[in-house]
Amino acid sequence: MIxxxxxxxxxxxxxxxxxxxxxxxxxxxxxxxxLEIYDAFRLGKKIFFMNDLPEGMLKDELIGFSPIVIHAxxxxxx
Numbered sequence: 001m002i003x004x005x006x007x008x009x010x011x012x013x014x015x016x017x018x019x020x021x022x023x024x025x026x027x028x029x030x031x032x033x034x035l036e037i038y039d040a041f042r043l044g045k046k047i048f049f050m051n052d053l054p055e056g057m058l059k060d061e062l063i064g065f066s067p068i069v070i071h072a073x074x075x076x077x078x
Contacts, residue, residue, distance in 0.1 A: 001032070002032070005032075005035075005036050005039065006039045006043075009036065009039050009040050009043060009045060010043055012040075012045060013045065013046065014045050014046035014047065014077070015036065015040040015045055015046075015047055015048065016048045016049075016050065016070075016077065017029065017033060017037060017047065017049045017050060017067070019033075019051050019053075019054065020050070020051065025054065026051075026054060026055070027049075027051045027052050027053065027054040028054060029054055029058075029062070034058060037067075038065070041066075046068065047065055047066070047067040048067065048068050048069075048070050048076070048077055049067045049068070049069045049070065050070060050072055051069070051071065051072065052071075053067070053069065
């Protein structure tokens with residue numbers, strides 16, 4: 001799955017992270033999604049987040065990927 005995701009991401013201009021609430025955690029991002037975000041960053045792709053970045057131990061890393069938070073407004077994706 002992870003190798004396949006990298007191949008898919010390499011052919012895209014950007015990724016949109018659908019970080020909705022899950023099990024009481026706001027704007028949840030799981031481990032596999034974090035790795036996909038990293039791949040997008042490494043490949044020089046734009047990274048969009050549907051909602052604010054989640055609070056937690058990886059927030060600084062997520063900020064370092066320079067994502068664009070669109071606040072559920074798809075018109076911000078260009």
